[in-house]
Amino acid sequence: MTTTPTAPDAADTAAVRRAISSTPRPPRPGPLSAALTFGWRGMLKVKHVPEQLLDVTVTPVMFLLMFTYLFGGAIAGSTSAYLDYTLPGLLVMSVLFTTVYSGVSLNTDLTKGVVDRFRSLPIWRPAPLLGSLLGDSVRYVIAGTVIIVVGVALGYRPDAGVAGALASLALVVVFSFGLSWVFCVLGLLLRTPNAVMNAGFMGIFPLTFLSNVFVDPATLPGPLQAFVEVNPISVLATACRSLMAGEPDGTAIVVSLVVAAALALVFLPLTTRLYRGR
Amino acid sequence: MTLQAPLAIEATALAKSFGDATAVAGIDLAVPAGVIYGVLGPNGAGKTTTIRMLATLIAPDSGSARVLGHDVVAEADAVRDLVSLTGQLASVDEDLTGCENLVLLGRLLGLRRAAARARADELLEAFGIAAAGGRLVKHYSGGMRRRLDIAASLVVTPSLMFLDEPTTGLDPRSRNQVWEIARALVAEGTTILLCTQYLEEADQLADGIAVIDRGRVIAEGTPGQLKASVGTGALHVRLLDPATRPAAAAVLERAVGTVVPAPDPGRLSAQCADSARAALGVAELARAGIGLADFSLDQPSLDEVFLALTGHAAEDAAAGEPPAPTREEQPS
Structure with missing residues (x-):
């Protein structure tokens, strides 16, 4: 047991009575204020549990190094040519992997009962959900930035410079907002945080590999190629490549945004409904 | 107990099932304001489910309940304005510090940043956790965590507080402190609904007790009345x-x-x-x-009362059934 001997490890009944007799009830906070407070909570968690962030940034960096140096020459003729091709895709992968953790942390909250306290407060119902996604967006930005910085360190130079990198990052983060609701639904349906993690990666992992993140779909057999081309992750990776290259592919960008909006439109109401019912 | 006093909780035929399992089979409660009212029963009797319905966390399947005059379903937000919940599982955020937990709740209750911070410091001081205020809650001892949990329920003083198994797993010293805090709260005018499986706890604290078993109220009265009803003093x-x-x-x-x-x-x-x-x-x-x-x-002990009322001992029932903490009563 960790108790500090210097402090009185006991409640002071008189002080407790003073404390509870002295509070007028403040007005309820607005929806935005409540959501921002939950966003603050998410950021505190990033601060106190940085391991979570490590998990999601180390894997993509590992992939970046492995694919570039191991397969780069074989796939694209040279490691630098392959880095040019794959980095925007790895940015997509890195941030999308992070979205699984939105569901994991939601499920963790539920298993620990802290959500019961939030739900017994007179606050706007979706505030905890929206707020934790605001906090998660900090994680998305960090995960994306790590990949770009490591890429630049390895010699990656986007034609559109910093603006291109920022635009790609922004697009990926917006897409992640939509996708994260899918994992929130998983987080509400499954029993343990581990189950959410496994199910989440079971979905996102093959989807990421069966896309144009690592290889040019032109080299793939027909049916697989057809799938890869309609895979939204391919579209998003294409959009990011075009932004990095300074030649924005309007169709890919719009399709990415539409997919994100559609995911949010379906899974956000489902999330709030499931959350209410728990 | 004054019967004329306004009722803090008024439940009529409140019922809830999870799948095939009936957790609460129709509970009637009339809790006067300004007292500690004990809901006594073994694990799995339906205490936690009852609290969760009264605290607006889950909707009843049938029956109705008014808390401080507001319907728990139709006026849930009005109820939430007036109550706070201290759960069986200490419902504080383990990954935050004690101070951050209290500031978070202060902000969510509408306090401004500085006021929330000041309130957090005041409560940490009063509950004897000031020195540990900057440490993560997962490193707290059981007693400290329980005190923080209660402090978290008092960031804004509630009119009614649900205390669900507040001393389960605590050593006698921490238990006595929790009891003292509960008495202080009532002295300041808060009503407490205390759920407990400890007969001694109900006897020590409660002004009125409802004994529940298998989702039903099987007896009601003051601790003395309950003992007297067994009549073997x-x-x-x-x-x-x-x-x-x-x-x-x-x-x-x-x-x-x-x-x-x-x-x-x-x-x-x-x-x-x-x-x-x-x-x-x-x-x-x-x-x-x-x-x-x-x-x-x-007088007969409440243990004897329970045995006389249910035909089985409270402790036997508790030992014979798997514990049913908050989350596990829920379907996932």
Whole structure:
């Protein structure tokens, strides 16, 4: 047991009575204020549990190094040519992997009962959900930035410079907002945080590999190629490549945004409904 | 308990099932304002589910409940404005510090940043966790965590507080502190609904008790009434002169109740449910000139009450069923 001997490890009944007799009830906070407070909570968690962030940034960096140096020459003729091709895709992968953790942390909250306290407060119902996604967006930005910085360190130079990198990052983060609701639904349906993690990666992992993140779909057999081309992750990776290259592919960008909006439109109401019912 | 006082909780035929399992089979409660009201029952009796319905966390399948005059379903937000919940599992965020937990709740309750911070410091100080305020809650001891959990429920003083198994797993010293805090709260005008499986806890704290078993209220009353309803209390006397025993037995038989001779020739016991009759018996003995070395009145313990009401002991039931903490009562 960790108790500090210097402090009185006991409640002071008189002080407790003073404390509870002295509070007028403040007005309820607005929806935005409540959501921002939950966003603050998410950021505190990033601060106190940085391991979570490590998990999601180390894997993509590992992939970046492995694919570039191991397969780069074989796939694209040279490691630098392959880095040019794959980095925007790895940015997509890195941030999308992070979205699984939105569901994991939601499920963790539920298993620990802290959500019961939030739900017994007179606050706007979706505030905890929206707020934790605001906090998660900090994680998305960090995960994306790590990949770009490591890429630049390895010699990656986007034609559109910093603006291109920022635009790609922004697009990926917006897409992640939509996708994260899918994992929130998983987080509400499954029993343990581990189950959410496994199910989440079971979905996102093959989807990421069966896309144009690592290889040019032109080299793939027909049916697989057809799938890869309609895979939204391919579209998003294409959009990011075009932004990095300074030649924005309007169709890919719009399709990415539409997919994100559609995911949010379906899974956000489902999330709030499931959350209410728990 | 004043029956005229406005009711803090009024539940009628409240019921909830999870799949095939009936957690609460129709509970009626009438809890007056300003008291500690105990809901006593073994694990799995439906206590937590009842609290979760009253605290607007889950909707009842049938029946209705009003908390401080507001319907728990139709006016859930009005109820949430007035109550706070201290869960069986300490519902604070383990990955934050104690101080951050309180500031977070202060902000969510509408305090401005500086006010929330000041309130957090005040509560940490009052609850004896000021020195640990900057440490992550996952490193707290059980007693500290429970105190923080209660402090978290008091960031804004609630009119009604749900205390669900507040001392489960605590050492006696921490348990006594939690009891003191509960008494202080009631002294300041908060109503407390206390769910407990500890008979002693209900006896110590509660002004009124509802005993529940298998999702139903099986008895209700003050701790004294519940004991009296079992009616096996007894007046014990020790005589100065064993020779006066036959005379004393006759007096007690007339004034108190059935006399049970004790093995000790200087002692006598008479079955007696209430203290007024016992006092009368002692007075009658004095009038008859029979001297007493001492006398005592004992009442049946709540354990005996539970056994008499349910046909099984509280502890047996608790041991025989798997524990049903908050989350596990829920379908996932």
